[in-house]
Amino acid sequence: MTTIPVSWYLIVSALLFTIGTIGVLVRRNPLIIFMSIELMLNAVNLAFVTLSSYLDSADGQIFVFIVLTVAAAEVVVGLAIIVSIFRTRRNIDVDEMNLLRG
Amino acid sequence: MSGPALIISFFVLAVASVASALGVILFRNAVYSALSLILTLLFLAMFYLQLGAMFIAIVQILIYAGAIMVLFLFVVTMLAADPRDPDLQDRLPWQRGVAAVLGLVLVGALSYLLLSGTPLNEAARAHGSEALSQVVAQQGNIQAFGQALFHGFSFAFEVTSLVIVVAILGALVLGRKA
Numbered sequence: 058m059t060t061i062p063v064s065w066y067l068i069v070s071a072l073l074f075t076i077g078t079i080g081v082l083v084r085r086n087p088l089i090i091f092m093s094i095e096l097m098l099n100a101v102n103l104a105f106v107t108l109s110s111y112l113d114s115a116d117g118q119i120f121v122f123i124v125l126t127v128a129a130a131e132v133v134v135g136l137a138i139i140v141s142i143f144r145t146r147r148n149i150d151v152d153e154m155n156l157l158r159g
Numbered sequence: 160m161s162g163p164a165l166i167i168s169f170f171v172l173a174v175a176s177v178a179s180a181l182g183v184i185l186f187r188n189a190v191y192s193a194l195s196l197i198l199t200l201l202f203l204a205m206f207y208l209q210l211g212a213m214f215i216a217i218v219q220i221l222i223y224a225g226a227i228m229v230l231f232l233f234v235v236t237m238l239a240a241d242p243r244d245p246d247l248q249d250r251l252p253w254q255r256g257v258a259a260v261l262g263l264v265l266v267g268a269l270s271y272l273l274l275s276g277t278p279l280n281e282a283a284r285a286h287g288s289e290a291l292s293q294v295v296a297q298q299g300n301i302q303a304f305g306q307a308l309f310h311g312f313s314f315a316f317e318v319t320s321l322v323i324v325v326a327i328l329g330a331l332v333l334g335r336k337a
Binding site: 066 | 162165166169173176177180181183184189192193196199200203206207210211212214215218219222223226227230231234235237238251254255257258259261262265266269270273274283284285289290291292294303304306307308311312315319322323325326327329330333334
């Protein structure tokens with residue numbers, strides 16, 4: 058169906074995943090760390106869809122569907138945690154969050 | 160679409176998605192990062208269209224670029240009142256260089272593995288009535304997806320609803336006034 062080699066898509070996916078990893082390592086705003094995690098999830102989704110199309114099977118697309126749901130749940134809980142940390146600490150810098158208690 | 164047009168569109172999408180992904184981690188302003196992430200998600204949806212996964216592309220735009228990113232933007236605008244940018248004073252300045260080196264190692268290792276790994280076994284391909292392209296040709300794209308979801312993965316689909324309920328309850332508990 059497609060004439061593009063499957064490894065090209067996978068390399069784009071690897072690049073996006075690496076950019077997400079560097080974002081998690083470098084940035085200290087938890088919101089941007091969250092966005093980087095979303096980027097990594099999406100890079101994996103691209104690999105799933107690529108292999109689903111290459112193997113001519115719908116399974117990869119279903120994994121993407123499940124990952125999407127889990128990502129939505131993760132964002133809801135994570136953003137709620139960030140908002141409640143902001144309420145108690147008045148600032149959001151991950152380097153200053155070194156205690157598990159409020 | 161086939162031949163050169165497909166390859167040109169692949170490269171345009173690849174460059175655009177990687178550039179907008181770099182924007183996510185390079186912009187100082189969190190709102191710009193969020194908008195850049197929305198762009199990345201839209202480009203990925205176009206990749207999915209190119210790969211023939213129409214339902215996933217539409218869900219990507221509706222749920223990711225629509226719902227999830229709106230939630231992100233709400234929280235970013237809510238918390239942006241903090242005058243001092245947390246990225247201005249860096250306690251561990253050396254970690255940027257380390258992160259860049261580790262990132263290069265990661266992308267090198269992933270690319271090496273993807274390019275030199277064992278080629279996918281032809282036997283792993285679905286054949287006959289199992290093949291996705293067959294079902295798509297006979298019944299359509301979304302029907303093929305729904306059939307695969309409800310015939311093979313109905314339990315996972317039901318568990319998904321449990322995950323969402325737990326997330327809603329968690330957000331309620333965390334959002335309560337303490």
